[in-house]
Amino acid sequence: MNSLGRASVALMLTMGCDDGRTVPPPAGGIDAAGRADAAGDPMDAMVFADATMAGGLDATAMDAMAMAPLVPVPPMTGAFDWPDIEPNDTAAQAVPVGILEGAMWMGFGATPSRIATNTDTDFYVFRTGNAASLVGQQPMSVCGSQGVDLVDLYLYAVVNGRLGALLKSAATTTPSCETILSTAEIPMVLMPESIYVLEVRAAAGLMLGANTGGYNA
Amino acid sequence: MRDMTAVPGAIILIDETNAKLWRFEEAATGPWTTAKNVPVGSGPRSVVALGSELLAASTNSRSLTVLDATTLAQTSSVALGDVPIHLTARGEKLWVTTGLEPADRAIQPWIRAASGWTRAGPPVPAAGAVSTAVGTMDQVMVLFPTVAEIGWLEDGAIVRREAVCPDAHSGRVVPLAVACRSGGIDAWIDGTRTHLEGGEVVYDVVGADFDRDGNVDLAGIDLAGKQALIWMGRGDGQFLEPRTHPVSAGPIALDLLDLGRDGDLDLVVLAFEARGFDLLRNGE
Numbered sequence: 001m002n003s004l005g006r007a008s009v010a011l012m013l014t015m016g017c018d019d020g021r022t023v024p025p026p027a028g029g030i031d032a033a034g035r036a037d038a039a040g041d042p043m044d045a046m047v048f049a050d051a052t053m054a055g056g057l058d059a060t061a062m063d064a065m066a067m068a069p070l071v072p073v074p075p076m077t078g079a080f081d082w083p084d085i086e087p088n089d090t091a092a093q094a095v096p097v098g099i100l101e102g103a104m105w106m107g108f109g110a111t112p113s114r115i116a117t118n119t120d121t122d123f124y125v126f127r128t129g130n131a132a133s134l135v136g137q138q139p140m141s142v143c144g145s146q147g148v149d150l151v152d153l154y155l156y157a158v159v160n161g162r163l164g165a166l167l168k169s170a171a172t173t174t175p176s177c178e179t180i181l182s183t184a185e186i187p188m189v190l191m192p193e194s195i196y197v198l199e200v201r202a203a204a205g206l207m208l209g210a211n212t213g214g215y216n217a
Numbered sequence: 218m219r220d221m222t223a224v225p226g227a228i229i230l231i232d233e234t235n236a237k238l239w240r241f242e243e244a245a246t247g248p249w250t251t252a253k254n255v256p257v258g259s260g261p262r263s264v265v266a267l268g269s270e271l272l273a274a275s276t277n278s279r280s281l282t283v284l285d286a287t288t289l290a291q292t293s294s295v296a297l298g299d300v301p302i303h304l305t306a307r308g309e310k311l312w313v314t315t316g317l318e319p320a321d322r323a324i325q326p327w328i329r330a331a332s333g334w335t336r337a338g339p340p341v342p343a344a345g346a347v348s349t350a351v352g353t354m355d356q357v358m359v360l361f362p363t364v365a366e367i368g369w370l371e372d373g374a375i376v377r378r379e380a381v382c383p384d385a386h387s388g389r390v391v392p393l394a395v396a397c398r399s400g401g402i403d404a405w406i407d408g409t410r411t412h413l414e415g416g417e418v419v420y421d422v423v424g425a426d427f428d429r430d431g432n433v434d435l436a437g438i439d440l441a442g443k444q445a446l447i448w449m450g451r452g453d454g455q456f457l458e459p460r461t462h463p464v465s466a467g468p469i470a471l472d473l474l475d476l477g478r479d480g481d482l483d484l485v486v487l488a489f490e491a492r493g494f495d496l497l498r499n500g501e
Contacts, residue, residue: 004484004497005500006463006464006495006496007496008491008493008494008496009249009494009495009496010492103467107233108219110347112317138490145259145277146236146259146277214260214276216219216234
């Protein structure tokens, strides 16, 4: 084979993804399991996150931050895989996956990524590259593989190594996919050279039955 | 999209999200066309072609869907009793790697009988295994990437374990070779393992005599470098430095097919991030 002529064929598969609208999570704070919920509207959470990063915290916010769990530090290598390595049920156990490049990769490992129970949750921690790397990224979507509303998604800031505010959530009730950030939203919501936590949580009211609850991205 | 297989004149892709198989057909002229798609069991994960049949393994339904490779008509469904994660087939034989958790892994041997697919023996315990590859003499290699070992399936047991590159990802035939996520490939030439350097994160490998000189050549795909790698065999167990060819973003699977039916073996690369596949035509 002295040379290769290359042609590319784009696929037109219907992904079945939702419209990416956000639904506020339950009000909360940070519970004993390390699951964090910012109260109220996601936009409020965004404002809180900005304030946090700017250092403008009041005493209550400072206390909350001090109680937030430390999250693992993601490596400086590309996030080629987002393996569902249990236990990753809390932010402190989040799987460190590296730098967001191109697309999230879930479900490529030998062990399928899955929601194991009706209340299971999987945490991943990743970092962003420079500003240019955030432009044109694939949407941050996670898809179930059984035609039910399997997962909801929650994106958190990480501040001083600890779980910070909820930045955005995606909790539609449509089956198949949740999209937490579209291509256009990624450079607007994610800061360059920063660390974030993504929570893949069993959708509210999930009834898995005998299924294994596999998901992929 | 996680897996694909090439059949004469077409490429079969797994669509996990919609639990479907898609068949893309080579047109006489113009672009490839999406000929058809069909539903398969929930959570499809691996597909192989075996003669005129396709076998698709589905994790949620814990089953095999058997289809006609041309029409995609389902001919039967086979209950596996466990979660399948990988398929390897050759001739009338099929090896299914099963088990959701690594500790629970096993290899199920199946055989195609006149009455359909039937078990050829009890499951073989294979804790930590992720996949198998089968050689031309039906020798079955089992990959254990976390301990950087392979083993050989013989007489219902895994024997002769030996070292392999760390994080070995997938194995192929002719010759037996595995892709190394740690870079390069490992190939067994005349029974001896040889590591061939090339690429940073190699996800898949195939072997064939691309230039019809009688020597086996190897091709791999490098996820990080977004390139295909071609190692031309010299015939003495050694290979030339790999030639590289750019491919679309996120190459995860590779297969052989004969584009244009000219007798030359060409390559198809499934590119996850680009949501498409690249066709690399031999000789151009």
